[in-house]
Amino acid sequence: MKTIINPPYTDWAEYCERPSFPAEDLEEKVAAVLEEVRLEGDKALKKLTLAFDKVEVENIKVSAMEIEKAGSEVSDDLKEAIAVAAGNIRIFHSAQQVKEPSVETMTGIKCWRKSVAIEKVGLYIPGGSAPLFSTVLMLGIPAMIAGCGKIVLCTPPDKNGNINPAVLYTASFLGINEIYKVGGAQAVAALAFGTKTVPKVDKIFGPGNQYVTKAKELVQKNGIAIDLPAGPSEVLVIADSTADADFVASDLLSQAEHGPDSQVVLVSDSVELVEKVKIALNEQLSVLPRASVAEKALENSFSVVLNSITECIDFSNLYAPEHLILAIEKAEEFADQIQNAGSVFLGNYSCESAGDYASGTNHTLPTNGYARNYSGVSLDSFVKKITFQNISKSGLQKIGRSIEVMAEAEQLLAHKNAVSIRLKKIQDEK
Numbered sequence: 001m002k003t004i005i006n007p008p009y010t011d012w013a014e015y016c017e018r019p020s021f022p023a024e025d026l027e028e029k030v031a032a033v034l035e036e037v038r039l040e041g042d043k044a045l046k047k048l049t050l051a052f053d054k055v056e057v058e059n060i061k062v063s064a065m066e067i068e069k070a071g072s073e074v075s076d077d078l079k080e081a082i083a084v085a086a087g088n089i090r091i092f093h094s095a096q097q098v099k100e101p102s103v104e105t106m107t108g109i110k111c112w113r114k115s116v117a118i119e120k121v122g123l124y125i126p127g128g129s130a131p132l133f134s135t136v137l138m139l140g141i142p143a144m145i146a147g148c149g150k151i152v153l154c155t156p157p158d159k160n161g162n163i164n165p166a167v168l169y170t171a172s173f174l175g176i177n178e179i180y181k182v183g184g185a186q187a188v189a190a191l192a193f194g195t196k197t198v199p200k201v202d203k204i205f206g207p208g209n210q211y212v213t214k215a216k217e218l219v220q221k222n223g224i225a226i227d228l229p230a231g232p233s234e235v236l237v238i239a240d241s242t243a244d245a246d247f248v249a250s251d252l253l254s255q256a257e258h259g260p261d262s263q264v265v266l267v268s269d270s271v272e273l274v275e276k277v278k279i280a281l282n283e284q285l286s287v288l289p290r291a292s293v294a295e296k297a298l299e300n301s302f303s304v305v306l307n308s309i310t311e312c313i314d315f316s317n318l319y320a321p322e323h324l325i326l327a328i329e330k331a332e333e334f335a336d337q338i339q340n341a342g343s344v345f346l347g348n349y350s351c352e353s354a355g356d357y358a359s360g361t362n363h364t365l366p367t368n369g370y371a372r373n374y375s376g377v378s379l380d381s382f383v384k385k386i387t388f389q390n391i392s393k394s395g396l397q398k399i400g401r402s403i404e405v406m407a408e409a410e411q412l413l414a415h416k417n418a419v420s421i422r423l424k425k426i427q428d429e430k
């Protein structure tokens with residue numbers, strides 16, 4: 001991991017560019033997958049699963065028996081941990097159910113807003129390099145709280161054509177039993193267009209690799225909503241000289257082990273701390289099973305030394321990380337200065353993996369700088385907000401003239417007339 005000492009401000013933006021290793025002709029390849037699934041449905045899903053996941057899948061839909069069997073394959077210890085995590089995620093996301101205010105903008109003009117669940121949602125659970133059953137919790141729980149009518153889940157099969165038992169167990173623990181063995185761009189296509197087996201949904205959720213992310217981007221053009229661009233995991237740690245170098249290294253590695261395309265960044269006002277973290281990284285890497293993946297990610301990662309913690313925060317706001325850790329003294333006092341980040345972890349004991357699994361916040365977060373303009377998944381992601389208004393006769397008498405004048409100025413006389421005929425009727429009734 002290279003260290004950059006005091007780069008001039010004019011160079012900062014360059015460091016904030018994420019490394020990208022797009023597959024050759026990514027967009028064309030993904031567009032071709034989408035088209036094949038749109039035209040050939042299940043036949044294409046089976047063909048593409050054989051091509052990309054190297055396995056022949058006879059039944060795309062997971063059977064009730066497979067789900068039941070998975071329950072017996074998950075240890076009690078893991079079941080208990082999943083229940084603890086689910087409890088916290090449920091508490092945090094339930095608290096997002098806010099009572100919408102109803103206001104009278106003028107006497108006789110009542111306006112209000114209501115959250116209504118998106119009817120059919122498709123959850124994508126990554127499974128290429130690791131089956132992320134924790135993502136089932138992160139997407140399934142808010143979908144259930146929101147009251148989505150149909151919740152279906154897609155995830156790639158393993159080399160034997162099975163779905164990881166923890167993924168199946170977690171889904172069924174939440175009451176989600178419609179699960180399909182399909183991953184990558186083909187899963188997104190199936191959810192977007194529908195096939196004989198996989199239903200078409202209104203909105204597609206979930207993180208994934210470049211094929212999944214590109215497919216989500218492309219199906220948006222066909223009127224399918226998506227949650228957010230959630231690509232390769234990343235973390236930026238701001239650490240001062242009081243930080244524990246071992247803790248900082250452990251947090252950097254926790255995101256580096258996601259994939260070779262992940263990026264981790266250390267920003268500090270202390271050269272000594274950066275040097276200590278580098279030593280700790282090497283020590284911890286040597287015992288990591290996924291060391292080779294993490295090492296690749298570290299090659300595309302860096303540390304920056306700046307003059308002050310305020311400058312470090314300015315850098316982070318420009319970088320807009322998916323996860324931001326403030327391993328600094330009095331971290332809470334700096335929280336209000338954070339403008340761009342997916343999720344923030346304050347203090348030495350708020351490790352990022354707590355948010356990945358169990359503290360309650362959602363781990364489906366914007367990457368690649370999208371934290372500048374996107375939020376992570378929340379309860380809001382699963383609802384749309386419908387506005388209502390109820391205008392009385394006296395209310396229309398108050399606001400009517402303003403509407404007529406504005407409509408006339410836009411030369412939309414039918415708009416004006418919709419008010420005028422009502423005002424006339426009110427007048428005639430007197």
Ligand SMILES: NC(=O)c1ccc[n+]([C@@H]2O[C@H](COP(=O)([O-])OP(=O)(O)OC[C@H]3O[C@@H](n4cnc5c(N)ncnc54)[C@H](O)[C@@H]3O)[C@@H](O)[C@H]2O)c1
Pocket residue numbers: 023052053125126127128129130132135156157182183184185207208209211212229230231232233258259262322363364365366367
């Ligand atoms: N931002 C977030 O919120 C968040 C959360 C969790 C995970 N992630 C990220 O999600 C990603 C998960 O990626 P993954 O690969 O492990 O799983 P994945 O499920 O996203 O992708 C696996 C699928 O990709 C398809 N695929 C693989 N190679 C292909 C090829 N050459 N051509 C066409 N399709 C191909 C296959 O169909 C396979 O099933 C990681 O980058 C991880 O960092 C992000």
Ligand SMILES: N[C@H](CO)Cc1c[nH]c[nH+]1
Pocket residue numbers: 132134135232233234255322356363364365
């Ligand atoms: N860090 C990932 C989000 O970027 C989420 C995750 C799932 N499992 C472990 N981590």
Ligand SMILES: [Zn+2]
Pocket residue numbers: 233254255258353356
């Ligand atoms: Zn993680």
